[in-house]
Amino acid sequence: xxxxxxxxxxxxxxIFIINLFLVSPIGGKNFNFSNTIIVPxxxxxxxxxxENSRKGDTIFIxxxxxxxxxxxxxxxxLIGEDKNTTIVDGFQNNSVIKILSNNVFINDLTIQNSxxxxxxxxxxxxxxxxxxxxxxxxxxxxxxINSIDGNNNTIMYNFLNxxxxxxxLLNTPYNTIYxxxxxxxxxxxxxxxxxxxxxxxxxxxxxxxIYNANFNKAKFNEWDQNYxxxxxxxxxxxxKFLPKLVITTYGFIPIINLDWHPAEEEYIINAYPIAIMNxxxxxxxxxxxxDKMPITTDNFIKLSNDGFFExxxxxxxxxxxxxxxxxYYANGTNKRSPYxxxxxxxxxxxxxxxxxxxxxxxxxxxxxxxxxxxCDEPSPHLDGNYAAFGVIIDGIxxxxxxxxxxxxxKYGLEDWPVEDxxxxxxxxxxx
Numbered sequence: 001x002x003x004x005x006x007x008x009x010x011x012x013x014x015i016f017i018i019n020l021f022l023v024s025p026i027g028g029k030n031f032n033f034s035n036t037i038i039v040p041x042x043x044x045x046x047x048x049x050x051e052n053s054r055k056g057d058t059i060f061i062x063x064x065x066x067x068x069x070x071x072x073x074x075x076x077x078l079i080g081e082d083k084n085t086t087i088v089d090g091f092q093n094n095s096v097i098k099i100l101s102n103n104v105f106i107n108d109l110t111i112q113n114s115x116x117x118x119x120x121x122x123x124x125x126x127x128x129x130x131x132x133x134x135x136x137x138x139x140x141x142x143x144x145i146n147s148i149d150g151n152n153n154t155i156m157y158n159f160l161n162x163x164x165x166x167x168x169l170l171n172t173p174y175n176t177i178y179x180x181x182x183x184x185x186x187x188x189x190x191x192x193x194x195x196x197x198x199x200x201x202x203x204x205x206x207x208x209x210i211y212n213a214n215f216n217k218a219k220f221n222e223w224d225q226n227y228x229x230x231x232x233x234x235x236x237x238x239x240k241f242l243p244k245l246v247i248t249t250y251g252f253i254p255i256i257n258l259d260w261h262p263a264e265e266e267y268i269i270n271a272y273p274i275a276i277m278n279x280x281x282x283x284x285x286x287x288x289x290x291d292k293m294p295i296t297t298d299n300f301i302k303l304s305n306d307g308f309f310e311x312x313x314x315x316x317x318x319x320x321x322x323x324x325x326x327x328y329y330a331n332g333t334n335k336r337s338p339y340x341x342x343x344x345x346x347x348x349x350x351x352x353x354x355x356x357x358x359x360x361x362x363x364x365x366x367x368x369x370x371x372x373x374x375c376d377e378p379s380p381h382l383d384g385n386y387a388a389f390g391v392i393i394d395g396i397x398x399x400x401x402x403x404x405x406x407x408x409x410k411y412g413l414e415d416w417p418v419e420d421x422x423x424x425x426x427x428x429x430x431x
Contacts, residue, residue, distance in 0.1 A: 036060055046070055046078070046088065056397075061109070067091045075103035083108040083137050090114045095125035096141065102150070104131045107394060114141040116164050122146035123163070126153065133158060134394055135270065138167070144185065147172045147195075155180060156393055157269055167208070170195035170218075178202060181269050187211055191218035201225055204266050213246045215257065223259035225349075231262045240264070273297075275304060275390065278424045279314075281402055284374075284395035286357055288428075292347040293389040296359055296368075299342050300389065303370055304426040308337070314421040315413055316373075319403045323421075324360055324373040330420045332411030337370035344368065345387050352379040355392035355399060376403040 036058045043049040046066050049059045058077040063085040070088065072078070078097075080086030087110040090096035096114045097106065111123040122143035124133060129150035135157045138144040144160040144167040147153060151174045158180045160167035167185040168177060171192040177200045182188045188208040191198065195218040204227045205212035212228055215221070223246060233240035244259040275286040290297045303309060309326060312335060316324035328334055344365040352358060356375045359368035368387060375382075376399060382388070392399060402421050410416035 038062065039066075040064070050076065050078075061086050061088075065089055068096075069094050070097045071100070072097065072104055073100045075101050077105040078107070078109070079105070080108040080110075080136075083110060083135055086110065087112065090123075090141070092116070094118075095121050095123070095146075097124045099124065099126045099128050099131060102128045102130050103397060104128065105134070105394070105397075106132070106136060107134045108136065110137040110139070112138070112140045114143075116142040118142070119165075120146060120148065122169070126150060129153065132156075132394065132396070139163065143167070143169045145169070147175065151175065154178070159183075159269065161185060166190040170198060173197045175199070176201075179267060179269060180204070181206075181267075182212075183207055185209070187214065189213050191215035191221060193217045196220050198222070199224070202263070202267055203227070204269075205229065206266070213257075215246065215248050215255075217250060217255070221257060223257055225261045225263050226259050227263040227266050228259070233262060234264070272390075273301065274393075274429045275300070276425075276427045276429060277309075277395075278426070279398065279402070280420075280422045280424065282395060282398035284392050284398050286390045287393050288390040289347075289350055292350055293345055293387065295342055295345045296387045296389040299337075299339060299368075299370075300372070301428050302339065303337060304428050306338075307425070308335070308370060309423050309426045312423050314402060314417065314423070316415045317403060317405055317407050317417050317421070318376075318415055320377045321379065321403075322373040322375055323399065323402050324371060325421075325423060326360070326371040327369075328411075328413075330422060332413075335370070340369065341366055342368050345389075346384050350388045352382040352386070352388050353391060354378050355396055356388045357390045357392070358382065358386045358388040361386065374399055376400070 037049045039046050039049050039061045046068055047070055053076050055075050061080045063081045065087045067089050069090050090113045092113055092115055094115050096111050114123055115121045123138040123141035124145045126147045127149040129152050131153045133155045137159045139162045141163045143165050144163040146169045148171055151172050154176045156178045161183045163185040166187040167182045168189045171194045173196045175198045179202050181204045183206040186209045188205045193216050198221045201224045206229045228244045231244045244262040246257040248255050272287045277284045288297045313330050314323045314325040315328040352375050360371035360373050361368040406418045407415045408418050
């Protein structure tokens with residue numbers, strides 16, 4: 001009897017262990033289930049791919065025209081093969097893309113032909129936060145982008161034109177609207193009452209029918225270095241000292257916002273070189289400010305083209321501050337730049353914002369060589385003392401993941417990741 005009881009107890013324990021492994025998450029919090037789904041190889045329709053995706057997946061869309069209305073309700077990346085020839089067409093039905101989930105990336109697509117029957121309809125209709133809309137062509141919609149709810153979205157390097165109402169309609173705070181080309185829409189950008197604390201910087205506003213910019217009691221927004229085709233300083237050179245006025249009215253009372261530094265020339269979108277930093281935890285795409293930081297970017301580009309950073313690790317990781325790499329292999333061996341030290345270079349417009357890349361150095365100002373760091377939060381106390389020279393435009397989620405890894409002390413250095421974070425390669429492209 002005891003013999004059978006013993007085996008019964010062992011069987012119960014075995015069943016318990018099997019069930020434990022079946023229901024427990026594999027690999028802990030840092031395990032990454034993400035993968036890439038290809039349309040039309042894996043699914044004929046983009047919406048089918050979305051419905052069969054998991055959080056963190058990338059959906060890569062090959063060139064072609066896709067007549068669909070997309071609903072995105074989880075955190076994924078939607079990446080087109082080429083923004084000029086990968087086209088999502090709403091066929092005049094509702095919004096082309098409706099977003100309900102945070103942390104959605106939409107890159108390199110043409111998004112066109114939403115319905116024009118409802119004020120909400122848009123090329124992209126968003127109800128969520130921390131989304132990235134980068135390098136898209138958004139045209140022939142009701143609104144180009146309609147941000148209805150959420151915050152902290154980034155809209156960069158998009159071409160928005162021929163939209164029936166506003167190219168960008170914001171009712172949300174803390175967004176970054178940077179380097180977009182906004183032309184021949186009925187309205188350029190409109191900030192509704194809840195659109196506060198937004199940064200609108202270095203955009204082109206050209207030939208928009210009713211206004212380039214307008215707002216409805218929206219407060220604390222920053223307009224900076226935009227190109228305005230209706231700025232008086234373009235027409236009369238002796239008035240270039242004047243700011244660009246963005247004017248609205250509250251009843252009979254005029255309300256004025258100011259762009260104190262309007263650009264004298266139209267921006268060329270995607271003119272800067274792009275560094276593609278591929279790591280064992282994902283890829284970050286970094287814009288390099290070659291015009292304002294020529295010494296620093298030249299050094300970084302030369303090292304990248306030489307393959308210097310291949311198999312180098314991020315050896316210093318501090319969550320909510322920086323991830324630092326560019327000088328050590330995984331075995332602790334130091335790698336030195338063949339080009340030696342470079343002069344400390346700073347620029348008042350290039351700041352240590354969230355996602356900025358900057359040169360590490362010793363206490364000596366002109367001691368930077370190959371080591372760099374990427375800011376995992378804004379670090380304004382570094383401005384003027386360290387050489388920020390670019391910013392992440394895609395892959396901020398990879399930065400966050402790296403910043404959150406567990407660290408220890410290795411090879412006499414603190415804050416070294418327990419599991420090595422390796423740079424596979426850095427390649428330079430010109431888009």
